[in-house]
Amino acid sequence: xxxxxxxxxxxxxxxxxxxxxxxxxxxxxxxxxxxxxxxxxxxxxxxxxxxxxxxxxxxxxxxxxxxxxxxxxxxxxxxxxxxxxxxxxxxxxxxxxxxxxxxxxxxxxxxxxxxxxxxxxxxxxxxxxxxxxxxxxxxxxxxxxxxxxxxxxxxxxxxxxxxxxxxxxxxxxxxxxxxxxxxxxxxxxxxxxxxxxxxxxxxxxxxxxxxxxxxxxxxxxxxxxxxxxxxxxxxxxxxxxxxxxxxxxxxxxxxxxxxxxxxxxxxxxxxxxxxxxxxxxxxxxxxxxxxxxxxxxxxxxxxxxxxxx
Numbered sequence: 001x002x003x004x005x006x007x008x009x010x011x012x013x014x015x016x017x018x019x020x021x022x023x024x025x026x027x028x029x030x031x032x033x034x035x036x037x038x039x040x041x042x043x044x045x046x047x048x049x050x051x052x053x054x055x056x057x058x059x060x061x062x063x064x065x066x067x068x069x070x071x072x073x074x075x076x077x078x079x080x081x082x083x084x085x086x087x088x089x090x091x092x093x094x095x096x097x098x099x100x101x102x103x104x105x106x107x108x109x110x111x112x113x114x115x116x117x118x119x120x121x122x123x124x125x126x127x128x129x130x131x132x133x134x135x136x137x138x139x140x141x142x143x144x145x146x147x148x149x150x151x152x153x154x155x156x157x158x159x160x161x162x163x164x165x166x167x168x169x170x171x172x173x174x175x176x177x178x179x180x181x182x183x184x185x186x187x188x189x190x191x192x193x194x195x196x197x198x199x200x201x202x203x204x205x206x207x208x209x210x211x212x213x214x215x216x217x218x219x220x221x222x223x224x225x226x227x228x229x230x231x232x233x234x235x236x237x238x239x240x241x242x243x244x245x246x247x248x249x250x251x252x253x254x255x256x257x258x259x260x261x262x263x264x265x266x267x268x269x270x271x272x273x274x275x276x277x278x279x280x281x282x283x284x285x286x287x288x289x290x291x292x293x294x295x296x297x298x299x300x301x302x303x304x305x306x307x308x309x
Contacts, residue, residue, distance in 0.1 A: 002149035003028065003061040003109035004068055010105060010151035011069060018070055025074035025101040026066055029088030029108040031081050031244030033058030035117065061109055074101060079244070081295030082206070083169070084108060085150065086247025086303055090167030092154050102156045108248035109149040118145065124177060128209050133237040135207040136214050137271040143208040146240025150249040162258040165288065165304045166193055172298030179216025179294055186216075186292065187223035189302040193290060194225075197304055201287030202263050204233045204254055206294045208241050213294070218273050231277045237267045247293035251303065254289060258307050261285055 016024065059077045066075055074095065078088045085108030092104035112118065121127045121143075128142035154164070172184035179186070194200070205217050221227075235250045242249055257264045263283045272278040285307055293301045 001061065001064055002111065002147070003107050003151075004065055006109075006149045006151040007065045007069060007105060007107050010107075010153045014153045014155070016103065016153070020103060021070050022072045024071050024103040024105055025076070025092070025095050026062055026071045027076045027078065027088045027092050027104060027106050028059075028062040028065070029078045029080075029084035029086070029106070029244055029248060030058060030061060031079060031084055031110050032112070032117070033077075033079070034060045034111075061107070065105075065107060071105065080299050081297065082208070082241070082243055083247055083293040083295035083299050083301045084244035085249065086251065086291065086293040086301045087169060089152060089164065089248055089251060089303060090169060090301060092152075093164050093167050096154055096156050104154040105151065106154060106248065107149070107151045108245040110243040110245040111147045112145050112243050113147050121145065126177065126210055133209050133240075134269070134271050135209045135234060135236070136218075136273050140209045140211070140214065142210050143236070143241040146242045148239060148242030148245040148249045150245060150252045152248065152252060152255075162255050162305055162307050165306045166196060167301070167303050168192060169299065169301040171300065174298050175212075177296050178210060178212035179220070180298060181215065181219070183216050183219030183223050184298055184300065186220045186294070186300040186302070189300060190220070190224040190290065193288075193302060193304050197288040197306070199227055199287070200230050200290040201285055202231045202233055203290045203292065204235060204250060205292050206246075207234050207236055209236065216294075221276075226275060228275070231263065231279050231283060232266075232272070233264050234266055234270060234278065235264065237270065247291070247301065251291055251305070254291060254305060257282070258285055258289065258305060261307055263289070
């Protein structure tokens, strides 16, 4: 299981022992749980008969991780669509901030590359017709699906190179498949983050490649203000859209670059809206980095990452 693999890696990097794991909180973000395992079984993907009865519930990945690693603390599954991974990270921060947990293991996973799920996306008109994702190009007509899993271990009083400084989310309640025409309420999240941390040095937008997402993101940034010094960093052209895993997977990529005090380059040739900068070389990070995620139905999330001097 991809989720279990990344969970083990994250725990190994922390050095948490068995006693510490007992009291760790576990949060898993996913759009559909292990739907791929029961919609279109593939022995190479799900070889364990023990889990056959639980494959149809969203909590199955969290159950498997809890059993395997001996995690006996709080256990939550967040299923807010394409925003699930970033929401899971935000919930982990909330547990730490309010003192409800001392350690949190955050995992996100989605494995949508099975015919029945892809047919659903295609029927909704969301799949792209090509394999070279350029989200803001006039020719972009949908997203490129991908599979992914990611994990981040959080602890109270952590002193790493990078820090999750802020998280917030809200909802639009306006459109079942994307961002409303007027951009919805994401600009309120951005304005609040700017009031607390200043203008972003960089923004990693959701940028799936669908026309409705591109239109909404242009409106969101126009509503929130103009940032001539802000650079934009699109990660889905590299990894595809991993649905509920995307917010956490892209956060892991950002954090790895921020560890080296730099920002990831964009793929060359991406189309930038007027006033937006898409650098195709890695740049030094000079301030807060905003990560955005959007879920179907108008769910919005924003995380702020910063580097320690």
